[in-house]
Amino acid sequence: MSKNSDFLSTLKSIANNVQLGNKSATDVADSVNAWIKESSEALKVKIEDEVERSVSKMGFVKRGEFEALKQEVAALKKGGAKTSATKKSSKKSTAKKTAVKKSADKKVEKKSAKKSSAKKVAK
Numbered sequence: 001m002s003k004n005s006d007f008l009s010t011l012k013s014i015a016n017n018v019q020l021g022n023k024s025a026t027d028v029a030d031s032v033n034a035w036i037k038e039s040s041e042a043l044k045v046k047i048e049d050e051v052e053r054s055v056s057k058m059g060f061v062k063r064g065e066f067e068a069l070k071q072e073v074a075a076l077k078k079g080g081a082k083t084s085a086t087k088k089s090s091k092k093s094t095a096k097k098t099a100v101k102k103s104a105d106k107k108v109e110k111k112s113a114k115k116s117s118a119k120k121v122a123k
Helices: 002-020 025-058 063-122
Strands: none
Touching: 002 025
């Protein structure tokens, strides 16, 4: 209520100054416009603070934070793609090693089979 009283008393004093001729209507209009701009800026700051406090209580994320997180995830996915490619190439090399090992095992089995059949024939 004190702000309303201050505002009303200010308006009354301005009106008295205009009536007495101490200030012109243009000066009063300029003063009122300046006061309105200052008040609106102060009100914007208060509203922004209250909205930010309410939003943080609700657990919402700011747009800037969301965009930063989105970029980080994209970077991690790109890094994950490189890791996947490495895993795929290691799977291929493992498959090749396994195939080579199996063919080598088959050759060893064939040789041992030949030796055992030769021993049977010799007996």
